[in-house]
Amino acid sequence: MNFEDYLSAMKSLQDAGKSFVSVTLVKQQGSSPQDVGARALVSADGLEYGTVGGGKVEKRAIEEAQKMIREKIHHHYADWNLQKDIGMTCGGVVSFFFEFFEYNHPFNIWVFGAGHIAQELVRLLMRLDCKITCVDPRQEWIDKLPTSSRLTTICTEDMKGLVSRIPEKSFVTLMTMGHGTDLPILVEVMKQRDRFAYVGNIGSDQKARRLRQDLIDAGIAQESLDKFHCPMGESFGTNAPVEIAFSIVAQILKTRDLVL
Structure with a gap:
């Protein structure tokens, strides 16, 4: 492999606004479809450049790399037995190093929840x-979302634990299953309110009052509460999910034009 071509391919992916994983074959024992040093670049769309062997080995490496992109895992090392782990007839062990290169779009939007309104909002x-990340513990709702290189989906019960991964100046929206699941995430987000361009939570005026009191009880400063949108969205339209989604997009765009 020509290393200059490899670097050029990395730059092309970055220029295209794509996150990707560099996969390198670092060790082999016994049979192997490629030599040590073989490299490939993998995006959410699949293999973009190079090869680490083709066939079952490469398929497994691509799947591993795409999982890293979805879950935002930055480094990973894997030892695979070609017979036991890959299902090949030839014997041998291959070792790969995976490195994730994340493209941080200047307009990042995180959507916590993948229910009816979130489905319309994401579309x-x-x-x-923009770059969208949608998080929900329910795989069946995640599966209903469209597929796009601009959309990252994460299925996890620990939604609060992802807050530290959200890039600076992101727009954060919450519309999970209800107050009980919104609040832990919201408290964590509001503790870091100055990191984000926008924070909004779906809900009625009554829910907004309760959330604000809960945030005060959690020690969130009034200055931060003044920069929190709930009910989220502009004051127009009906309660139809698609119209609520339009109102949220309008509010996000108004804020974007002021802060980015």
């Missing part, structure tokens, strides 16, 4: 030049 946001 509207995908028409904008």
Whole structure:
């Protein structure tokens, strides 16, 4: 492999606004479809450049790399037995080093929740030049979302634990299953309110009052509460999910034009 071509391919992916994983074969024992030093670049769309052997080995490496992109895992080392782990007839062990290169779009939007309103919101946001991350513990709702290189989906019970991964100046929206699941995430987000361009929570006026009191009880400063949107969205339209989604997008765009 020509290393200059490899670096050029990395730059092309970065210029295209794609996150990707560099996969390198670092060790082999016995049979192996490629030599040590073989490299490949993998994005959410699949293999972008190079090869680490083709066939079952490469398929497994691509799947591993795409999992890292979805879960935002930055480094990973894997030893695979070709017979036991890959299902090949030839014997041998291969070792790979995976390194994730994340593209941080200047307009990042995180959507906690993948229910009815989130489904409409994500589809509207995908028409904008932005990077979307949607988080929900329910795989069946995650599976209903459209597929796009602009959309990252994460299925996890520990939604609060992802807050530290959200890039600076992101727009954070919460619309999970209810107050009980919104609040732990919201408290964690509001503790770091100055990191984010926008924080909004779906809900009625009554829910907004309760959330604000809960945030005060959690020690969140009034200055931060003044920069929290609940009910989220502009004051127009009906309660139809798609119209609520339009109102949220309108509010996000108004804020974006002021802060980015």
